[in-house]
Amino acid sequence: MTLTASASSAVPGPDADDRAVKRERMLELLDRRGADSIVLRSHTAVAWYLDGARTHVSLAADPVAAVVVRRAGDELRVFENEADRLLAEELGEASELGLDVVRVPWHDELAPASLAAIDEADAAAELRAARASLLPGELARYRVLCREVADVLTDAATAADPADAERDVAARLAAGLVARGIDPLVTLVAGRERLGYRHPLPTAAPLGDRAMLVACGRRHGLIANATRWVRFASTDEAAETDAQRRIHAVEAAYFAGTRIGGTIGNVFEAGIAAYARHGFVADEWRRHHQGGATGYAGRDPRGTAQVADRVQVDQAFAWNPTAPGAKVEDTVLVRTSGIEVLTADPRWPTVRVRGLDRPIELDRVAFG
Numbered sequence: 001m002t003l004t005a006s007a008s009s010a011v012p013g014p015d016a017d018d019r020a021v022k023r024e025r026m027l028e029l030l031d032r033r034g035a036d037s038i039v040l041r042s043h044t045a046v047a048w049y050l051d052g053a054r055t056h057v058s059l060a061a062d063p064v065a066a067v068v069v070r071r072a073g074d075e076l077r078v079f080e081n082e083a084d085r086l087l088a089e090e091l092g093e094a095s096e097l098g099l100d101v102v103r104v105p106w107h108d109e110l111a112p113a114s115l116a117a118i119d120e121a122d123a124a125a126e127l128r129a130a131r132a133s134l135l136p137g138e139l140a141r142y143r144v145l146c147r148e149v150a151d152v153l154t155d156a157a158t159a160a161d162p163a164d165a166e167r168d169v170a171a172r173l174a175a176g177l178v179a180r181g182i183d184p185l186v187t188l189v190a191g192r193e194r195l196g197y198r199h200p201l202p203t204a205a206p207l208g209d210r211a212m213l214v215a216c217g218r219r220h221g222l223i224a225n226a227t228r229w230v231r232f233a234s235t236d237e238a239a240e241t242d243a244q245r246r247i248h249a250v251e252a253a254y255f256a257g258t259r260i261g262g263t264i265g266n267v268f269e270a271g272i273a274a275y276a277r278h279g280f281v282a283d284e285w286r287r288h289h290q291g292g293a294t295g296y297a298g299r300d301p302r303g304t305a306q307v308a309d310r311v312q313v314d315q316a317f318a319w320n321p322t323a324p325g326a327k328v329e330d331t332v333l334v335r336t337s338g339i340e341v342l343t344a345d346p347r348w349p350t351v352r353v354r355g356l357d358r359p360i361e362l363d364r365v366a367f368g
Contacts, residue, residue, distance in 0.1 A: 015137030019051055025130040026069045029123060037070045037116035038123060043221075044297045045120055048131045050076075052141065052220025053090035057082065059183060066111035075100045077111055125309060131296055133312040134333075141220045142295075142316065145182065146331050146342035149217045149224040152176035154345045157213055157230040157362050166191055166202035169213065177217045185223065185298065186216035195325055198288040209233035210240070210361075212327065221296050225318040226343040227329035229361040243326040244360060245351075246278040251328050252354045253277075254290070254319040255339045262311050264292060268303040271321060280323050291319040294331060316342070328358065 030038060040046050043063050046055045055063040064082040068075040078086050080103040104110050113119060120127060134142060156172045166189040174184040190200030192208030209232045216225045231237065250271060257270030271290055276282040292303035295316045301307055313336055320329035333340040341356060350357035
């Protein structure tokens with residue numbers, strides 16, 4: 001299979017109007033706190049504020065840049081050895097929008113604790129609220145990203161063979177993402193023998209007659225999350241199809257509960273209550289996290305009963321209810337008109353559940 005870069009480079013880049021709104025949201029935060037400055041130091045916060053700039057070199061390392069938001073203007077702090085590339089390739093018009101660029105020697109601390117009146121860690125909930133409602137430029141980029149992640153999952157599933165090793169399928173997933181300029185943050189693959197694991201890091205085990213594929217990809221700071229299932233034989237099909245139908249019903253309870261103005265904690269409680277109603281063990285939800293808000297973090301935050309964050313208009317979510325041999329996950333957007341599924345590929349088979357097309361298993365026996 002030959003991989004070529006997609007047309008993703010045509011996706012809208014930094015947006016001056018979006019950035020002005022983000023700065024206004026940060027100034028409102030400072031007003032509420034009676035403070036004059038805040039330092040943003042995580043990938044999540046910095047990428048959001050800089051309109052999707054890649055803030056990493058290693059995906060496992062700390063950001064190479066930080067931002068200090070002050071009433072008088074913004075200061076971009078970037079390691080000296082990364083500054084030229086970051087300014088030339090990541091920030092677009094950012095260098096022309098009032099950023100005071102400070103080049104920090106690579107061997108010094110990027111953003112000392114005393115740099116600003118408020119540290120990001122001390123305003124975590126307020127920062128989540130500030131970035132929750134996605135702006136027009138962000139939404140344009142996110143829709144394209146989500147569609148492409150769904151495409152990659154479909155391509156990998158339709159190319160898979162029962163004899164393929166999980167790692168081979170994961171390699172195709174990762175390659176498909178990278179070819180589109182998407183960072184493969186998570187690529188999980190489980191064949192028949194490993195479906196009991198909720199987070200199946202791929203191994204050399206063969207897929208066998210049924211497999212689950214998961215991809216979480218990041219581009220422009222935004223993260224798309226989705227799960228798909230593929231079947232190669234009719235073993236246990238009736239029971240597993242029934243479990244899939246019931247897990248869709250649990251997901252529908254999460255969607256119904258995701259109402260603008262309500263708390264994420266309330267959504268979580270509505271979702272977990274649905275397990276018993278649909279024939280699962282009542283505490284099945286304890287065996288795996290259930291997802292939550294998403295966007296510039298894989299879960300922003302992960303849903304629990306204690307999360308008091310309010311659901312906002314145009315906020316992204318990725319709920320992922322699971323049970324033995326059953327899971328469903330897509331990235332969706334909360335609109336005033338209801339839930340919009342973003343990680344959709346028209347090639348993938350679906351079933352209608354409470355007004356939404358939801359993914360079912362790709363039956364390779366029927367579709368070849």
